[in-house]
Amino acid sequence: MSTSRLLEVDGLTVGAGDRPLVRGVGFTVDRGERVGIIGESGSGKTLTALALLGLLGEGLRAGGSARLDGVPFDLLAATDRELSTVRGRLAGMVFQEPMTALNPVMKVGPQVAEALRLHGPRSERPGRAAAHAAAVGLLDRLRLPDPARAARSYPHQLSGGQRQRAVLGGALATDPALLICDEPTTALDVTVQKEIVDLVMGVSDERGTAVLYISHDLALVASVCHRVLVMYDGEIVESGPVGQVLRSPGHPYTRALLKASDLTVPAPRPPAPAEPRTLLKARGLTRRYARPRRGLFAPRTHFTALEGLDLDLRAGGRTGVVGESGSGKTTLLRLLSGLDRPTSGTVDHVADGGEDHGRGQGRATGRTAGRATDRATGRTADRSHGRGHGLQVVFQDPMGSLDPRMRVRDIIAEPLPDRRSPAANARVAELLADVGLPAEAAGRYPHQFSGGQRQRIAIARALAPRPSVLLADEPVSALDVSVRAQILDVLSKVTAERDMALCIVTHDLGVVRYLCDEVVVMKEGRVVERGPVERVWEAPEHPYTRQLLEAVPVLH
CATH class of the missing domain: 3.40.50.300 (P-loop containing nucleotide triphosphate hydrolases)
Structure with missing residues (x-):
């Protein structure tokens, strides 16, 4: 050598x-x-x-x-x-899925500090206090907001991007x-x-x-x-x-x-209906979280993740939500899906029949179908009320939203009315083909697939009951480019065919330009700009939007 x-x-x-x-x-x-x-x-x-x-x-x-x-x-x-x-x-390694690389019952700071204490040269290993201080400093270099608080947090209390930065900190800790x-x-x-x-x-x-x-x-x-x-x-x-x-x-x-x-050429978009129906309506959404007390008698402080947001999702419409990690994008998706309740504001989901299912201060209302997985707990909640319509969610971490004990065929067929029927089998085969997976994948388990393949399974499952509203949190972030355009075309096709409302949260601005009609730009829990995609791309009005567009890597 x-x-x-x-x-x-x-x-x-x-x-x-x-x-x-x-x-x-x-x-x-x-x-x-x-x-x-x-x-x-x-x-x-x-x-x-x-x-x-x-x-x-x-x-x-x-x-x-x-x-x-x-x-x-x-x-x-x-x-x-x-x-x-x-x-x-x-040799250090940074994995694709941060939740699988971090100990869920151990705070982030001690996990980064552990790398210094275990893997550094024995003569140079710092004490516990020095290692913790070095870990906080490293998290600060990696641009985690309030690194001292992040060090005291558990992984589920951080956003996906913040967790990934913590993983990178652990890998770089020992140089x-x-x-x-x-x-x-x-x-x-x-x-x-x-x-x-x-x-x-x-x-x-x-x-x-x-x-x-x-x-x-x-x-x-x-x-x-x-x-x-x-x-x-x-x-x-x-x-x-x-x-x-x-x-x-x-x-x-x-x-x-x-x-x-x-992805510079947008996906085909059918003409928008003259008066598209509103399928989901959010008004004044605000979410504040209580922070842990610093001491026994210390006052409790709060963190505002989302403040005063209004949003309409209409039939056939495709809305992209962009913003930096921790800007409130995923909090918004959790409120829209009913996995979390707003501190104030309302979420109304209008089902296929046109009925408005209730209103309420500080609560999410409406009719949803299928299962949704809470990112914070990893638990899957059955939210089935009705057939063939409702709301489905595709989450950022596919491993956390797929039951590891179920075969792919059963995972995809689970929200269907008759899971064991020939029609369900045909629907599973159709969806596997749509997302670019072979038919034999139906008999395998989630752990036997790569991260990108697992995300395709999650997307197929969400589309299985033909929902009226699809919420997607980074649905193609784990996919290679050859499959990404195929999945985006599938989402475009089903949105048009079923007059489905699509709301996609992503950091990939190219995906938003390719797929969406409207873009919502978020920063620090607030909307700083929104409008038609092409208008925002050609003439961004807010400095932060311009900063996002300038940061996009370009393949010349």
Whole structure:
């Protein structure tokens, strides 16, 4: 291994029984070099990274060799005890789904501090107080609002983007030689994504940290990495300098990825009805949360997550809600879906028959169908009242919204009136095809799929009962570009065919421009701008909207 070479992988294979999942993968990473891995969901990107640190799931086995400079053993042949000396200290990893990487019963600050106390050089490990102070400082660098409070919070008390920043803080705490990032900015809005990416690049440049960056966002990889590996069906089909591969792709699959990345042309939109029916109406929505007391006799303070918001979702309309992490987007979705109650204001859901189901100060009313999963608790609540109409929700974290004990076929068919009928089986097969999954996926369990594939299952389940209102929290954030446009086209099609109202919360402004008619821009719990998508894109009025648009990575 050369003096500049940090990681050398040769003939890496990953298999499940007799089924090969990764075949003959080989690549190198030099010190300070940033190498991107791109490819569709299920192509083997994450399995490659997990194999290097001995984190493959039960029933998966790795072969080949992987050498990390300074480590006397082959990573792929090492014992778990040997690899524990590498993880965290020499190689850190940021996972795609932060809730699976954080201990839900442990506060965030101690989890970041734990990395310093466990993985730092023994002679330099700080005491408990010093480690906590360093953790708060790191959270501050990662732009968590009120980092001291974030350190005292449990993971479920933070937004998805804030949780991901906490995970990144734990990975960077010990200044590893190699940082493996598996979709590290999936949950982040574009402004924070840019800051996190700039931080990762800064660490790489200043400290010589090598980065293995896994992403389905080609524009992001182009802005971060020096070299790129393109994976398809468990193999590397193309590799080289980023500029060369993305400007002059040699493989048909790479060309297809580049074509699918272009969301500049909006999805087809049917003519809007002259007087579209309002299916969901929110007025004066405000949500305040009580903060924990700082002491036994200290006064209780409150945090306002949402204040005075009005929103109408109309039949056939597609509304996009954008804003930075912690701006109140997901709080809004939880209030609209009835998973949380507003401190003040009302949410009225008008069912297919045109009946207005009640009004009430400080409560969500209306008729909903299907199951919704509370992001804060991870519990699934059955909210079924009626057939074929109602409200469905697609959540940001697919693993938290799918029952791990149920097969995919039963998950998708669960909200249907007769789950065991031939009609239900046909509906499941139709939905699997719509979201780009093979028919045999119906017999498998959620843990047997990648994050992007699990999100497709969640979307199929939400569409199963043909809802009148669909609320989606980052529904395509975990999907590769080749599937993203397909899913957006499915959402566009069902919105038009059923006069369904769609409200999509996302940090991907390209998705909003491609899919939506109206955009609502939120900051610190308030709406700072709203209007037709093209008007806002061409002539944004608020400085924050301009800041969002300028932060979008562009694939030239």
